[in-house]
Amino acid sequence: MIGMAPIARARGSLSSARHRVVPQRWRMAPDLSNDAVRTLQRELSLTRPFARLLVRRGLGQAADASAFLDLRLDSLHDPLTLPDMPLAVERTLKAVRRKEKVVLFGDYDVDGIGATALMTRYFRMLGLPVEPMVPERERGGYGLSAEALSRIRAAKPDLLIALDNGISAHEPLAALAADGVDCIVIDHHHVGAGGLPKALAVIDPKRPDSAYPFGELCGAGLAFKFAWALSVGFSNNRKVSPEFRAFLLDALALAALGTVADVVPLVGENRILAAHGLKALARTTCAGLAALQEVAGIEGLPSAADVGFRLGPRINAAGRCSEACEALDLLLTDDAVRAKALAQRLDGLNRERQNIEQRILAQARQEALALMGRSDAPPVLVLSGPDWPVGVIGIVASRLVEEFYRPTVLVAATGGGMGRGSGRSIPGFHLAEALEETQAHLTSFGGHAAAAGFELPLASLPGFRAAFEETARRRLDSKDLVPSLDLEETVALQDVDSSFCRELARLEPCGAGNPAPLLAVLGVQVAGDVRLTRDEKHVQMFVRQEGAVRRAVGFGMGGQFNALCDLARTGVMDLAFRPQLGSFRGETEVELHLKAFRSGGPAQAGTVSAAGA
Structure with missing residues (x-):
């Protein structure tokens, strides 16, 4: 547990906390059908609060809820049903058999680098000498720029595969086609007003004519689908050979990296790719991914948050502060010593990025404060x-x-x-x-x-x-x-127990499109003192309601310590929180991770339409 110092009185020193808009509107979710909740609770043997959450998320039918929670790989859709995928597979099989020169052109973010690394490793497994390229943010910028076109032409490819870009690159792709280069575009961005670019194949689930049942795959997810479709072609069977199966199971790690970091909705296929990809990360055979997890301090099974806040920023740091090819090199090396050196390099670049970010943030914040201080802000x-x-x-x-x-x-x-x-x-x-x-x-x-x-x-x-x-x-x-706080469910404190927390873990991986539930408990009292960490960054307290007691921790809420103490002394309060299973004095217990608080009581509780269902 983080070190806490008990403080019963407010400290004036905390008044210097930075300006932050505190949520002023608490929006409670509408009421639910009691019958639907009871039926789902009975059919799947769930706690009542968890059944309510599933119903609220449109998973009121047992079959839908089971499919969402079970995360089966065999629920992934056939990759050959993606638009132009058969054409792309046929042309690529020919390139492999003829040992043609292939250039892979990606993007400088995590998704683009992950997609490029995945396909480079795939072709290397096949013995094809591909040349991977990623753009540089400061020189050519995003996509198939003039600088990128020059680099590609210098490589003299027979086939170009654009990954996580290309859907709007009409002129560069037309120029390459005029040069006699066959082009395959694998992208997930929307098709612009100019329509599809001139290419042999355009694999994009957002194409207006796409019949593919899921439109939210990212670049790395589509690269995984492409590798899968190629494996079917090489195996000449819907069931791929063991060599390809082993590659694809390992490649799920790169697919998950792009899926989480690119903040695509973690629903449908993305949820399956992310969940299995996080497991693949834990057992990865990629020396670079293993080294990156080590420098990021990740042990055991990574979470979506680990990818979003630890791995992703380190990979992105190469493109922000140096050259994106350094991150690509990390994901391609099989040398553990080189992988460790490259991971440490990216770790250093990330710290440099953080320092630069803090400097720019301080400057921009002063300018913003001046604007916000005007009468005509x-x-x-x-x-x-x-x-x-x-x-x-x-x-x-x-x-x-x-x-x-x-x-x-x-x-x-x-x-x-x-x-x-x-x-x-x-x-x-x-x-x-x-x-x-x-x-x-x-x-x-x-x-x-x-x-x-x-x-x-x-x-x-x-x-x-x-x-x-x-x-x-x-x-x-x-x-x-005025920001609002959207609360998904109102619960009684006694219902926030270890069983409920274990059920909530089944919603993982959480992120865009599938957020970790933000809950409300109304009318709690503080049991004892509100405590403040010695660095004055975090707060902790115990709260009770009708005999139930839980520990509540407010990370980063030290600046609101005074208000919290005042409220604790004067009466009851309402809490917005996310529950977690934590460890306190060697024992596993439920913690409430606070997001907001307000004065509570019967008047407040009576306005919550979701209560009592």
Whole structure:
């Protein structure tokens, strides 16, 4: 347990905690059918709270709930039903048999690097000398840029396979086709207004004409499907040979890496790939993945959080602070000594990235505070700095959205009077649509509702800022700028026991599209003192309700210690939390990991429609 010092009184020193918008709207989930909950609880022998969660997530039928919880590999869809997959397999089999020159071109993020590593390892297993390439963020930027096209042409391939990119690369792919290069695009991004690019095969489940039953696979997930389809072709049988089966089971680790890190919804096939891929990570034969887990301090079975917060950032650090090919080299080496050195290199780059991020965050935060302090504070934040590295501005934008709850755009100078921007948004404000409204000030832009990027002449920045703020004023009102806390279920404290926590673990892997449940307990009292860690970062207390007592820990909530103490002295409170099984004084016990709290009582509890079902 982290060291705690009991403190019964508030400390004035904590008033310097950074500005953060505390959730002001608690949104309780609507009521449920008691009959549906009782039926599912009986048929699958579940606790009542867990049955309620499953029903709330649209899994009220026993067959649907079982399929979601069981995570069977044989539930994956046939890869040959992906659009153009048979064409891609036929052409690639020919390339392997003829020993043709093949170039694999990926992306510089975890998904793209993972997809490229997966297919490179596959072709090397077959004895085909492929040449893997990934773009460099600072030079050519994303995708098949002019710089990338030059590199590919220099390699003189017979076949190009674009992984996690290419769906919008019309001109580069047409140029390669004119050169006599056959091109296969394996991408998961949306098809643009220009339609499909000129390529021999375009494997994308988001194609308008796709009949594939699941449209949310990432680049690494599609690479896994491609390797599977090729294995069927080589085996000349739906049941692949043992050599290919062993490869595919190991390759699930790379598929999971991209699936979790690219934040695609962890439902359907993605959930199966992630769950089995995390197990494959624990037993991986890839020296680089093993070394990376060691430097990241991961022991035993990795979680989705381990991939998202430990492995992913270290791989991404290469593309943000150095060259993405270093991360690719790590995932391709079979030399344990070299793998350890490369993993340590990425670990160092990640620390460098964190230091740079903190410096830029401090600068951007001061600029944001000045804007928020104005009487006419804008509904969006557009911030810029002359020496901000392009590789970290998206991360910093995310941090500022968390703190100020405003759509936030950061712009970095890239040389030649040009700047590159990266933005993150809040629910209700579609970032890409807002950029489209201000495109007169931009040279290029792209993205989606929650995240987007663009380029512009720095001389156009003032005009863009004014236009972007005006767009936001039209699209947002004051209630949109107040964050809400969406609570999935209201529970009694006595129901939050070890059995319930073990059931919740069956929802893993959790992430986008399948979040860890955020629960509410209403009307609890603090038993004893509220405690504060010696570094004043975290709080701990015991809470009780009708005879049940649980330990509650608020990680990162030290800045709210004063308010928590005041509330503990004056009466009951409501807690928003996620339950976990933890260890306290050598014993396994249930912990409530706090996310928020408020004054509670009968009046509050009476407004919760979900209670009592």
